[in-house]
Amino acid sequence: MPTTFFGWVGFLAGKYGPLFLRGTGTTLAVALSGTVLGFLLGLLVAIGRTIPLGPRAKWWKRVPVKILNGVLGVYIEVFRGTPMIVQAMVIYYGALQYLGLDMPRFVAAIFIVSINTGAYMAEIVRGGIISIDRGQTEAARSIGMTHWQTMTSVVLPQAIRNIMPSIGNEFVVNIKDSSVLNVISVTELYFQAKSATGTYYKYFEVFFIVALIYLALTFTVTRLLRFIERKMDGPENYTIHGSQSDSRAAIPVRKED
Amino acid sequence: MKRLIPLLLALALVMGVASAEVLRVGMECNYAPFNWTQTEPSDEALPIEGGGYADGYDVRIAKKIADQLGYDIEIVKTEWDGLIMSLVSGKIDAIIAGMSPTDERKLTIDFSDPYYESDLVIVVRKDSAYAAATSLEDFSGAKITAQLNTFHYTVIDQIPGVQLQTAMDTFPTMIVALSAGAIDGYVSERPGAESAVATNPNLTYVSFADGSGFEADPADTTIAVGVAKGSELTAKINEALAAISEDERVEIMAAALAAQPSAE
Numbered sequence: 416m417p418t419t420f421f422g423w424v425g426f427l428a429g430k431y432g433p434l435f436l437r438g439t440g441t442t443l444a445v446a447l448s449g450t451v452l453g454f455l456l457g458l459l460v461a462i463g464r465t466i467p468l469g470p471r472a473k474w475w476k477r478v479p480v481k482i483l484n485g486v487l488g489v490y491i492e493v494f495r496g497t498p499m500i501v502q503a504m505v506i507y508y509g510a511l512q513y514l515g516l517d518m519p520r521f522v523a524a525i526f527i528v529s530i531n532t533g534a535y536m537a538e539i540v541r542g543g544i545i546s547i548d549r550g551q552t553e554a555a556r557s558i559g560m561t562h563w564q565t566m567t568s569v570v571l572p573q574a575i576r577n578i579m580p581s582i583g584n585e586f587v588v589n590i591k592d593s594s595v596l597n598v599i600s601v602t603e604l605y606f607q608a609k610s611a612t613g614t615y616y617k618y619f620e621v622f623f624i625v626a627l628i629y630l631a632l633t634f635t636v637t638r639l640l641r642f643i644e645r646k647m648d649g650p651e652n653y654t655i656h657g658s659q660s661d662s663r664a665a666i667p668v669r670k671e672d
Numbered sequence: 673m674k675r676l677i678p679l680l681l682a683l684a685l686v687m688g689v690a691s692a693e694v695l696r697v698g699m700e701c702n703y704a705p706f707n708w709t710q711t712e713p714s715d716e717a718l719p720i721e722g723g724g725y726a727d728g729y730d731v732r733i734a735k736k737i738a739d740q741l742g743y744d745i746e747i748v749k750t751e752w753d754g755l756i757m758s759l760v761s762g763k764i765d766a767i768i769a770g771m772s773p774t775d776e777r778k779l780t781i782d783f784s785d786p787y788y789e790s791d792l793v794i795v796v797r798k799d800s801a802y803a804a805a806t807s808l809e810d811f812s813g814a815k816i817t818a819q820l821n822t823f824h825y826t827v828i829d830q831i832p833g834v835q836l837q838t839a840m841d842t843f844p845t846m847i848v849a850l851s852a853g854a855i856d857g858y859v860s861e862r863p864g865a866e867s868a869v870a871t872n873p874n875l876t877y878v879s880f881a882d883g884s885g886f887e888a889d890p891a892d893t894t895i896a897v898g899v900a901k902g903s904e905l906t907a908k909i910n911e912a913l914a915a916i917s918e919d920e921r922v923e924i925m926a927a928a929l930a931a932q933p934s935a936e
Contacts, residue, residue: 416871434711437722437724504754507761507763508757508758508761511761598750598753600722600750601722602720602721606749607724609700610709610749611702613702613703613708614709614710614932615704615871615933615934616843616844616868618842619844
């Protein structure tokens with residue numbers, strides 16, 4: 416048996432390394448798919464929530480839009496306003512007990528993280544949408560684009576770039592918060608760590624290792640997202656082809672120092 | 673996503689159909705020596721779905737029960753807070769996780785007969801005068817504590833003239849406090865004390881002969897199998913447990929203590 420702190424750290428890392436790695440894989444899989452699906456869900460919800468109603472909109476358009484708005488509002492409030500650990504228990508165990516629906520735990524885990532993230536993402540995306548100048552929406556509508564076209568071709572490409580830092584936040588939060596899923600028997604990283612502590616009664620040593628793994632995960636993810644952001648920004652130097660007076664014009668744009 | 677949900681649910685339904693001849697047993701797999709997770713397979717250990725192998729007193733008892741019932745066994749590693757919900761909703765068939773049959777838990781689930789009875793001991797430093805104690809009276813004047821929100825703490829008053837200390841959150845904190853000399857001892861159940869002593873060679877524990885130790889409610893000191901309310905498994909499990917003699921239980925616990933990873 417080791418005698419020093421780092422002796423124990425090395426011993427436990429060697430002994431439980433494979434389990435920690437497997438837990439890391441589960442954590443990453445749940446966080447990644449939960450964030451991506453949650454983002455798509457959030458996009459749809461935000462698009463639904465920003466359908467404009469002109470003052471002359473007919474009742475048959477006004478009523479469904481209001482209902483949709485209400486339903487989506489309730490969804491956001493409920494899933495943002497209750498802890499994920501509660502949602503996990505209610506959805507996973509409640510579905511079986513009251514609806515007879517027996518979900519495999521991994522599917523349930525991704526479903527829960529997605530639907531929880533979706534509620535946050537909906538508000539983040541809505542923030543992104545309203546950050547784009549109204550003039551652009553008006554211009555798009557005036558050339559005959561529908562709400563969907565305006566969103567997908569004009570507003571969202573800019574809005575998504577603007578909310579990338581917030582999406583990164585959500586991803587990082589999901590990597591850490593997926594640890595509550597151990598109440599539905601998902602053996603992610605934190606649960607594997609608790610197993611090691613419960614076997615050897617060595618808490619600080621185990622959590623030192625696990626903290627390092629979490630840090631490595633979140634650090635890598637934030638770097639990756641920054642890389643994607645830069646890609647979305649496009650090259651710093653570019654050329655505009657064609658001008659109002661000459662279709663063959665080529666105007667080079669250089670980065671300002 | 674919206675179209676995906678019914679698809680996922682349908683998939684869940686197809687994959688989740690449980691077969692009848694398997695006893696699904698819930699435990700934390702992080703409560704040595706009752707149940708723990710290890711990385712290598714062994715003769716006694718059972719595989720866990722999320723990775724690793726489960727072994728311990730609970731696992732060995734669970735195997736004996738399943739053998740008696742003629743069932744296959746599956747270990748479902750679940751966090752402590754999720755165990756009772758798992759059982760009530762039918763994700764597992766039994767909780768064999770070092771769980772005491774308290775009155776509060778009995779409101780929600782049924783329990784089998786006890787399959788383990790623990791006694792309370794006091795963990796002390798090897799070099800202290802209390803290491804030689806044999807009765808509660810010997811601890812008069814000692815600074816004693818126990819884990820927060822457990823019956824371990826409430827029984828300390830039974831020591832005459834004790835200097836009761838503030839309850840502490842976890843066993844590792846108490847071990848640190850004890851090693852540092854901030855307290856003279858803490859109350860623990862015997863298996864937990866054995867585990868603590870195994871990894872902390874400067875500690876030992878004092879046990880008491882019948883009648884000279886702590887008195888506690890059997891609902892706290894015994895451990896039983898949790899089953900769903902009104903389940904027909906209860907009678908079958910009791911029958912299986914009755915076939916395991918007291919001596920055999922002591923042997924199984926000794927073997928589990930010797931096999932736990934920290935005992936190497």
